[in-house]
Amino acid sequence: MTNEAGLARSAWHRLFGVPLIISLAFTVLMVVVAFAADLPVRDPDGFLGPSYVRLPLIVLLMIAADVAPRVMVQRPGLRGLGSAVAGVLRSRWAGPRLAVAAAGLSTFYLAYLSYRNLKSFLPFLQDHLTDSVLENSDRWLAGGAYPADLLQGLLGTGISAEVLSAVYMLYMVFVPASLAAALVWSDNLQRGAWYATALSFNWILGTVSYYALPSLGPIYAEPSPFADLPETAVSGLQDTLYENRVEVLANPFATENVHGIAAFASLHVSVVFTAALFAHLTRMPSVVRWLLWVYVALTALATVYFGWHYILDAVAGLAIGAVSIWLGSRATGVRRRAVAGPVAGSVDEPELVAAGS
Numbered sequence: 001m002t003n004e005a006g007l008a009r010s011a012w013h014r015l016f017g018v019p020l021i022i023s024l025a026f027t028v029l030m031v032v033v034a035f036a037a038d039l040p041v042r043d044p045d046g047f048l049g050p051s052y053v054r055l056p057l058i059v060l061l062m063i064a065a066d067v068a069p070r071v072m073v074q075r076p077g078l079r080g081l082g083s084a085v086a087g088v089l090r091s092r093w094a095g096p097r098l099a100v101a102a103a104g105l106s107t108f109y110l111a112y113l114s115y116r117n118l119k120s121f122l123p124f125l126q127d128h129l130t131d132s133v134l135e136n137s138d139r140w141l142a143g144g145a146y147p148a149d150l151l152q153g154l155l156g157t158g159i160s161a162e163v164l165s166a167v168y169m170l171y172m173v174f175v176p177a178s179l180a181a182a183l184v185w186s187d188n189l190q191r192g193a194w195y196a197t198a199l200s201f202n203w204i205l206g207t208v209s210y211y212a213l214p215s216l217g218p219i220y221a222e223p224s225p226f227a228d229l230p231e232t233a234v235s236g237l238q239d240t241l242y243e244n245r246v247e248v249l250a251n252p253f254a255t256e257n258v259h260g261i262a263a264f265a266s267l268h269v270s271v272v273f274t275a276a277l278f279a280h281l282t283r284m285p286s287v288v289r290w291l292l293w294v295y296v297a298l299t300a301l302a303t304v305y306f307g308w309h310y311i312l313d314a315v316a317g318l319a320i321g322a323v324s325i326w327l328g329s330r331a332t333g334v335r336r337r338a339v340a341g342p343v344a345g346s347v348d349e350p351e352l353v354a355a356g357s
Contacts, residue, residue, distance in 0.1 A: 015193035016103035018331045019200060023110035026204055030114035037124055042258050044116040058176045059105060062184035063093060101183040104196035108179055115203035119210055120258035123249060126214040131221035134213070134264060134310040141311050146225045148218060151305045157229055164302040165232035171268050171299065175199070178275055190334045195278050198328030202270050205320045209265040217263035219307030226307045234306050266309040269317030270324065272299045277325050 034041050067088045076084035138147050155164075182195040219226050219238055229235065244257040252259075276292035300317075303309040309317075329335065 015100055015189060015332050015334075016107055016197070018333075019107045019193075019197040019328075020103060020110075022204070022331065023107045023114075023200055026114045027110045030117050033118065033121060033125070037121060039121050039124060040253050041117050042120065042256060043113060044258050044260075056105065058180045059101060059184060062180040066092065066184055096189060100189045100193060104179075104183045104193060108196050108200050111200035111203040115207050116258055116260070118207045119260060119262055120248060120252075122210055122214060122262060123245075123259060124252075126211060129215055129221075130213045130264070131215045131217070134215055134312055135218065135222065137312050138218070138310045146218070146222075147304050147311055148225045148307050151301065152225075152228070155305070161230050161232055161305075164298065164305050165234040167295070167298045168268070168302040168306065168308075169233045169237070170295075171272065174275075174295075175271060190332065191282055193332045194328050194334045195275075197332050198274050198278060198324045199271065201324035201327045201331075202267060202274055202320060205324060206265060206267040206270060209316060209320065210262040213264040215263040215310075215313075216261055217308050217313075218310060220261060223307070229306070234302075238306070238308075263309050264313045265316030265320055266300075266303050266313040267317060267320070268303055268308070269296070269300050269314045270320040272296050273318050273321035274324050277321060281325070 031041065033039075067085060070088045070092070071081070071084045074084050139145065141147070142150055179196055179199060182192040184192075186192045215221070220242065241260050244255075245259050245261050247255040247257055248259040272292070273296050276289070276296045279289045279292050300314045303314055304311060
């Protein structure tokens with residue numbers, strides 16, 4: 001084994017040894033539940049394609065975006081372009097960085113795949129719903145009114161609905177793009193490992209919350225407060241998810257779709273909060289931090305405005321995000337001081353600092 005290969009194995013093993021084992025265990029649990037309950041395992045598709053295609057493709061595009069400007073700086077000309085690209089790939093992507101990116105992607109994918117399937121199994125394994133309890137808490141917190149009615153009255157149902165719909169739908173791109181950016185563009189392997197692992201814990205803890213308080217959400221439990229909202233990308237997604245629910249409940253083996261409705265807790269909020277808290281703790285540029293905190297606030301607002309979630313769902317999402325950040329640090333053995341700052345640590349062989357020391 002070459003020294004470079006040894007460093008690569010050491011880097012990914014020390015950073016992702018524990019997280020990968022946890023994701024694998026979560027996957028085994030999902031498979032066992034599927035077998036015991038006689039339910040099919042599906043790879044959930046997104047509008048960018050299946051996740052096992054979508055995620056590697058995004059990473060490859062990020063690698064291309066990382067390599068291209070470095071090649072352009074060299075100005076190799078057409079004749080020397082191939083050699084220049086090969087040289088940058090060897091220096092940037094032939095060692096620990098590639099191994100860590102692959103391990104991080106695998107950890108995330110296994111956790112996400114298991115989360116989506118266990119979420120789809122939920123209505124077959126939990127035959128009661130807690131929407132009435134969560135709705136009562138909403139009305140108590142809102143002084144007897146529906147929180148969505150208050151927000152729609154305050155913000156209106158015109159341009160506000162379009163803006164909040166765009167904010168909500170941005171999540172679909174934000175999650176894979178931020179994961180790829182953390183694993184590809186960060187000059188600190190530990191930073192990318194921490195973020196990828198924290199995202200994975202969001203899926204695991206989110207699944208636990210779904211089973212703890214199974215619920216559909218205001219838009220499905222009591223749709224009347226949302227009747228005046230215009231058609232948006234969000235309303236189209238809500239209709240699609242309900243149609244998928246009907247198909248899956250009728251016969252889960254007769255459709256490739258998965259059941260994707262669950263209110264408590266809000267993983268939109270938890271994941272975006274994870275990103276914002278991570279940016280804050282690692283002292284990313286202030287403009288990035290401020291944009292992410294605004295994104296958190298608007299996402300939480302959108303989830304209640306459109307009836308995806310109750311207020312307590314958003315609060316629980318914040319808690320899951322914070323716990324996921326802490327668990328991600330513990331699982332990867334990374335401490336905040338080791339990854340803070342715009343550029344910290346070594347790309348080739350990071351100096352790992354045990355989180356518990």
